[in-house]
Amino acid sequence: MLGKQEMYHTVMASKTEKFQLHVPSLEELRQVLENGLKQNFADAKVSVTDCPDLTQEPFTFPVKGLCGKPRITDVGGVPYVIPVVHPDKIYNMNAVSKEVELPGAFILGAGAVSSKTAGMNAELMPLVLTESEGKPAVNASYFSSINPEDGKCLQEKYSDKFHDCDFGLLANLYVCEGKPGKVLEVKASRRTGQDSLVTCMRKTMEQCYPDKSLALGGTFVIQKGKAKIHIMPRVFSPCPLQTEEDVNNWLKHFEVSAPLICQSVMVSRDPGLDLRVEHTHGFSHHGEGGHYYIDTTPDIVEYQGYFLPAEYIYRIDRPQETHKIGRD
Numbered sequence: 001m002l003g004k005q006e007m008y009h010t011v012m013a014s015k016t017e018k019f020q021l022h023v024p025s026l027e028e029l030r031q032v033l034e035n036g037l038k039q040n041f042a043d044a045k046v047s048v049t050d051c052p053d054l055t056q057e058p059f060t061f062p063v064k065g066l067c068g069k070p071r072i073t074d075v076g077g078v079p080y081v082i083p084v085v086h087p088d089k090i091y092n093m094n095a096v097s098k099e100v101e102l103p104g105a106f107i108l109g110a111g112a113v114s115s116k117t118a119g120m121n122a123e124l125m126p127l128v129l130t131e132s133e134g135k136p137a138v139n140a141s142y143f144s145s146i147n148p149e150d151g152k153c154l155q156e157k158y159s160d161k162f163h164d165c166d167f168g169l170l171a172n173l174y175v176c177e178g179k180p181g182k183v184l185e186v187k188a189s190r191r192t193g194q195d196s197l198v199t200c201m202r203k204t205m206e207q208c209y210p211d212k213s214l215a216l217g218g219t220f221v222i223q224k225g226k227a228k229i230h231i232m233p234r235v236f237s238p239c240p241l242q243t244e245e246d247v248n249n250w251l252k253h254f255e256v257s258a259p260l261i262c263q264s265v266m267v268s269r270d271p272g273l274d275l276r277v278e279h280t281h282g283f284s285h286h287g288e289g290g291h292y293y294i295d296t297t298p299d300i301v302e303y304q305g306y307f308l309p310a311e312y313i314y315r316i317d318r319p320q321e322t323h324k325i326g327r328d
C-alpha cells in the first residue's frame with residue numbers, strides 16, 4: 001500500500017532522492033517528546049519557545065536561529081568508510097545547499113572532513129552559512145582529530161586551518177534559513193534510562209508515529225557531566241573493517257567534559273532510503289569534541305536543546321552497496 005508520503009518519493013536527475021516527512025504541530029510534538037523523555041530522565045520538560053539567539057555563547061553560530069524551510073539530508077554514508085575507504089567521495093556545503101533546494105542556507109550536523117583538504121581523516125562538526133548572491137560562505141565549523149603527539153583529542157576551528165566548505169565520505173545535516181522563530185526547547189536532567197537524549201527522542205517518535213517518518217534537527221548543550229565520544233583516526237585502516245568489533249577497535253573513544261554543544265539529526269523511521277537514523281557531533285570551547293554517543297554521568301547530567309521538525313529529507317549519493325555496520 002502506498003501512503004501519502006510515498007507519493008512524494010521522487011528521484012531527481014542527479015540521483016538525489018527527495019521524501020516528504022510528516023510534520024506534526026509543535027504543540028503536539030512537545031507533548032509527545034516530554035512524555036517520552038520522562039521515561040528516560042528524572043526531570044524532563046519540553047516547551048514551544050522562541051529560538052535563543054544562536055550567535056551568542058555558547059553556540060556562536062553564524063546565524064540567529066534554526067527556522068525557515070527546515071530540511072535534512074543524508075549524504076554518502078558509512079559504506080564509503082568501511083569496509084574500505086572511498087577517498088574520492090568529496091562533497092561541498094554550497095553544493096549541498098543547492099541540492100536541497102535552499103541555496104544560501106545554514107547547515108549544521110555531523111560528518112567527516114575531506115581528506116583531500118585536511119590531508120587526514122577527522123570528525124567534522126559542520127556549522128556553515130553557505131554562499132549566496134555573491135556573499136561568501138561563513139564556515140564556523142570545528143573538526144576533531146587524534147593528536148599524533150599525545151594520542152588525545154585535538155579540536156580545532158575549521159577556518160583557522162582551511163578555507164573551503166568541503167567535506168568527505170558522509171554527513172547527516174540539518175538545513176534551514178537560519179532565521180529566528182518558534183522551536184521546541186528540550187530540557188532533561190538526571191538520566192534514569194539506558195538511552196541517550198537523542199535515542200530517547202527518536203524512539204519516542206517512532207513509537208508514537210509507527211507508520212510515519214519524522215525527523216528533527218537542532219542543537220543541544222550538555223551543561224553538566226561528561227560524555228562518551230569517538231574520533232576516527234587520521235589514517236584510514238589499512239585492512240578492511242568487516243565487523244562492528246573491527247570498527248570499534250579502529251575508532252578512538254574518549255570521555256569529554258561539559259559544556260558540549262552538540263548538533264543532531266534524527267529520523268524516527270527510515271522510509272527506505274538507507275539512512276543513518278541518528279547522528280550527533282559536538283564541539284566545546286575547551287578543545288574537546290567529536291561523535292556523541294551518550295553521557296557517562298547519568299546522575300548529574302543536564303541537557304538543554306532546541307529542535308525543529310524537518311519538512312523534507314534529501315538522500316544524496318546513496319551508496320550502491322550497503323551494510324548496517326558502524327551506524328551507532
Ligand SMILES: [Zn+2]
Binds near residue numbers: 110111279280291292
Ligand atoms: Zn559521527
